[in-house]
Amino acid sequence: MLTMNYTYRIDPDALQQTELRSWLETCRGVYNYALRELKDWIASRKCSVDRCSLEKEYIIPADEPFPSYHRQQNNLPKAKKQFPHLGQVHSQVLQTTIRRLHDTWEAFQKRGYGFPRFKKFGQFKSFVFPQFKGNPINGFTIKLPKIGEVPINLHRPIPNGFKVKQVRVLSRIRGTQWYVVVTIESDISVPDAPVHGRAIGIDLGLERFLTASDRSFQERPKFFKSMQRKLKLLQRRASRKQKGSQNWEKAQIEVARMHHRIANRRRDFHLKTAHQLCDRAQTIFAEDLNVKGLTRGMLRKDCVDAAFGQFLSLTEWVCWKRGVYFAQVNPNGTSQTCPNCLATVSKGLEVREHHCPECGYRTHRDHAAAEMVLHRGQENVVSQGLWGTETACQVGLSGVDDLDKWRGAGTPNRETGKPAL
Structure with a gap:
């Protein structure tokens, strides 16, 4: 099985960009909420056995199981009833967000450092559509579920014999440029290059x-050093703007x-x-x-x-x-x-x-x-x-x-x- 990633630039319209930004923020909220459950469960098992903290205590039953990936994924339908805005995002996108958290958690357990952190505003920059029934790329457009057809700069075509496995949507330059990472796979196997030639x-x-x-x-x-002087000028201009204003956002986009x-x-x-x-x-x-x-x-x-x-x-x-x-x-x-x-x-x-x-x-x-x-x-x-x-x-x-x-x-x-x- 051969798997490769192709990156393409997409050009969503203003309405689609607003929808994509909303999805990113919703995924960020789901990621942070799941991480909060994980940290609370761990903190409730770390208190001393002979006394309780005078400041705060995590009231979690002793028989409460660990918030695993499958457990948190199964709680998503219940959360959609309590928070209706979760239903606007594709269900598999939310599932891959939970999977992303637990992949980070498992990697932390293997290497011993790098505990998952909460994502601040603007730090969650991608989400994944894990599977497609057919080829989402048709000509010079790509069809994303619940988003619609988005123009794509198909600078190189998908090779024959490959099918699209998943699509990751990336946000760049503070949400002003958008890319898709198309994962393609084929049943062929390519052997490693032998030692040969010069x-x-x-x-x-x-x-x-x-x-x-x-x-x-x-x-x-x-x-970096050749552009450092101009970058320093742009950063100085951005620091003088009122934080949160439209001019501040424009200056931050120039720096990015x-x-x-x-x-x-x-x-x-x-x-x-x-x-x-x-x-x-x-x-x-x-x-x-x-x-x-x-x-x-x-x-x-x-x-x-x-x-x-x-x-x-x-x-x-x-x-x-x-x-x-x-x-x-x-x-x-x-x-x-x-x-x-x-x-x-x-x-x-x-x-x-x-x-x-x-x-x-x-x-x-x-x-x-x-x-x-x-x-x-x-x-x-x-x-x-x-x-x-x-x-x-x-x-x-x-x-x-x-x-x-x-x-x-x-x-x-x-x-x-x-x-x-």
């Missing part, structure tokens, strides 16, 4: 966004639109870079970075602006789609090890050149790290028995340097020459 290793950094083992590199565009533009530019750059890598190699190795740790260091703003985690996720998706093998290796010590003789060469972050005192190998620091990533990737696939005689990576074979130069001829940024020995 292999490269990539190293991610802040001086250069990406450096490959074939000496090509990609400069780092500073998406700027953030949305920055995110779109960054994602577009990541996708294009991933496709360029797939054009040059059939096997790609990258570092398994601790992305969360990078966002807590001294250079956290630059690391968040570069979004290494998003790039690695998108690269893995692009490689799978194009039949390129992608794997991540241990990043520890890649810049402190000589790729030529595997000797340890300690150097600080201020040293941007790798010079091995053992073998005399000299090259750029990031290029040496990329070569080390390639070396570790090759060791992993050989140890796993994935590397065959017909899938040799061409490293060490005759004509490799000429092949690298030929493949990198169209790369705008590329180091030339051979390293000095």
Whole structure:
């Protein structure tokens, strides 16, 4: 079973937008009410056995069962009689809202942190239609239950043999832009790409966004920093408006639109870079970075602006789609090890050149790290028995340097020459 998500822009009219916003707020209320029941039941089991609190106490019987997903879902018909506005929302949309809460609760129990939180106004930005009898997309419109037909920008058609499984409606830029994430599935199964063809290793950094083992590199565009001055001006204007007024809402929309533009530019750059890598190699190795740790260091703003985690996720998706093998290796010590003789060469972050005192190998620091990533990737696939005689990576074979130069001829940024020995 193959499942994929396609994202499309939709253009609902003013009446439909009002209906969608009302649905989001209703779902937010259902989510918060269900979470309140969950927290009250937990708090009633945490009081001391020998005394009661002097401030407040949760009066819940001891034999009251846990408010599970099925129990809260079965209470929805009763709640609709007490709160008639719940009936305006599709019944399955409310059920998936309860499912969303319990998925978060189960994830919290597994990892031990991240207890579900109450959603404030505007924080609930999506809801799901879990199933359809037929294909809701007809031409350039999509038919949503109880909403009607909404114009859709179908920039790419649904592939043959796939059927629509569910549709998630997303609100962006404070409810001024709307998208649908269409989940499609098919009975076909696509095997994982084997290790084959030419292999490269990539190293991610802040001086250069990406450096490959074939000496090509990609400069780092500073998406947030380049727009930070204009964003600061928009935020200053928004802070001077009276909170809750129409001018304040317009100013907040301008700020949200700027953030949305920055995110779109960054994602577009990541996708294009991933496709360029797939054009040059059939096997790609990258570092398994601790992305969360990078966002807590001294250079956290630059690391968040570069979004290494998003790039690695998108690269893995692009490689799978194009039949390129992608794997991540241990990043520890890649810049402190000589790729030529595997000797340890300690150097600080201020040293941007790798010079091995053992073998005399000299090259750029990031290029040496990329070569080390390639070396570790090759060791992993050989140890796993994935590397065959017909899938040799061409490293060490005759004509490799000429092949690298030929493949990198169209790369705008590329180091030339051979390293000095």
